[in-house]
Amino acid sequence: MIDFALIKYLKPNETYIGRNYSEWIEEWSNWLVSSSVDYNADGPMLFLRGNLDYESDQSGNRFVKPGKFLDRTASLGVTIYNDTAVFIPVMTAMFSLNDPHESIQILDEQGLRYAVRRDLSEGGNMWLRYMDSAGAYRSIVPKLNDFYFETSVFTLRVSAENPLLTKFESAFDPGEYQTVQGGYFVILTNLTPGTYRFHFGGNGRGYYYTDAVYDITVQSSKLRDLTKDVSSQNASPKPGPKAPLLQQTGYTNQFKKFLHLKTEDDANNASPFP
Numbered sequence: 001m002i003d004f005a006l007i008k009y010l011k012p013n014e015t016y017i018g019r020n021y022s023e024w025i026e027e028w029s030n031w032l033v034s035s036s037v038d039y040n041a042d043g044p045m046l047f048l049r050g051n052l053d054y055e056s057d058q059s060g061n062r063f064v065k066p067g068k069f070l071d072r073t074a075s076l077g078v079t080i081y082n083d084t085a086v087f088i089p090v091m092t093a094m095f096s097l098n099d100p101h102e103s104i105q106i107l108d109e110q111g112l113r114y115a116v117r118r119d120l121s122e123g124g125n126m127w128l129r130y131m132d133s134a135g136a137y138r139s140i141v142p143k144l145n146d147f148y149f150e151t152s153v154f155t156l157r158v159s160a161e162n163p164l165l166t167k168f169e170s171a172f173d174p175g176e177y178q179t180v181q182g183g184y185f186v187i188l189t190n191l192t193p194g195t196y197r198f199h200f201g202g203n204g205r206g207y208y209y210t211d212a213v214y215d216i217t218v219q220s221s222k223l224r225d226l227t228k229d230v231s232s233q234n235a236s237p238k239p240g241p242k243a244p245l246l247q248q249t250g251y252t253n254q255f256k257k258f259l260h261l262k263t264e265d266d267a268n269n270a271s272p273f274p
Contacts, residue, residue, distance in 0.1 A: 007130060007140055007196075010187040012147060016085055017044055021149045021185060028087055029094065029151070029181045033172060035161035045187075046078065046086045050201055050210030052167040070212035073197065077215030085189045090144065091126045091202030091210065092183030093119040096156060099170070109153050109180070116150060116182035119205045126202030128186055137199060141186055150182040169208060191218045 010016050016024065024045065031037060031047050038049075051070035072078065080086070093116045099106050101115040128144055129137040141147060158165070160174035184202075196218065201211035 007188060008190050009141055010085070010189055012149075016187055016189060021147075021187070022151045024087060024187065025149055025181050025183075025185060026151050026154045028089065028185075029154075029179065030157055032164070033156060033158040033162050035159040037162060037164060044084060046080050046084050046216070048072075048086065048088050048198075048200075048212065048214055050089065050092075050212045052164050052210075069201070072212065072214040074215060077217060079217045079219065080191075081221040082191055082193055082218050083221045085187055086191065086198075086216065088128060088186045088188065088198065088200055090128050090147070090184040090186065090200050091120065091123060091204060092181060092185075093204070093208075094156075094179060094181040096177035096179040112153065112180040113150065113182075116180055119208070120148070120182060120184075122205040123208070124203035126184060128184075128200040129198070131197040131199070140188075140198075144184055144186075147184050147186050148182070149185055151180055153178055153180055155179070191216075193218045193220050 010021070012021065014020075019027075027045075028047050032049060049070065095101060095106055095112050095115040097106055097108075097112065099115070101111070101118075104111075106112055106115055126144060128140050130140055132138050156177040156179040158172045158174050158177065162172075162174075165172050165174075194217075196214075196216045198214045198216065199212070201209075203209055
């Protein structure tokens with residue numbers, strides 16, 4: 001297992017390949033209701049999820065049986081390259097326009113944000129930890145409460161082919177929804193090659209409960225970044241002040257290879273019209 005000092009995470013005010021936490025949360029939310037959930041290890045971001053396995057009691061309340069968790073350990077684990085980041089949803093809440101909340105229909109953005117914040121503020125314990133080389137679990141970030149985020153209002157596109165439609169705390173019908181997602185999220189970056197075990201989840205308001213354990217094996221990237229910044233290098237010897245513009249910028253040779261000025265006869269002969 002990996003030492004704590006080698007686990008790096010994206011700070012709340014940072015971005016990863018141009019996107020901040022809220023923007024990644026929107027993408028994760030749409031991935032979670034897509035037809036390809038659980039199949040995303042080849043992209044720039046590996047999305048994880050909690051144990052979505054809700055059932056209904058005789059009163060219609062949705063709940064997860066005590067002790068159940070999403071097991072992605074050993075042969076069920078995931079293998080990625082070290083240039084892939086890992087998106088961890090610790091504890092989340094999501095509402096869409098026209099959803100009911102506290103017996104009232106949500107009609108605007110203010111109502112969406114109130115419902116998200118109320119659900120999360122009335123939650124219980126939450127956890128995000130890794131297993132060290134001695135087999136003990138340790139925290140990954142100093143203060144998990146600092147990693148609370150909300151999205152803008154975005155379009156959630158629920159696929160009819162999503163295998164989890166009946167497993168959510170509130171069942172979805174396929175279609176598009178104007179949605180706000182909030183919660184506690186952490187993105188891990190630049191993981192050193194090796195094997196990691198992560199444990200995350202939380203107890204939320206009412207019957208909300210999520211728990212997951214992932215084994216993630218990180219391999220060295222098979223791709224090399226050959227991009228090199230040569231901005232500070234001179235492309236050609238510095239010309240005199242009266243040299244043509246192309247020569248001053250150092251592109252004379254390149255343009256000679258590709259620039260061909262057609263004569264009037266060339267243009268006429270190349271015309272598709274008689």
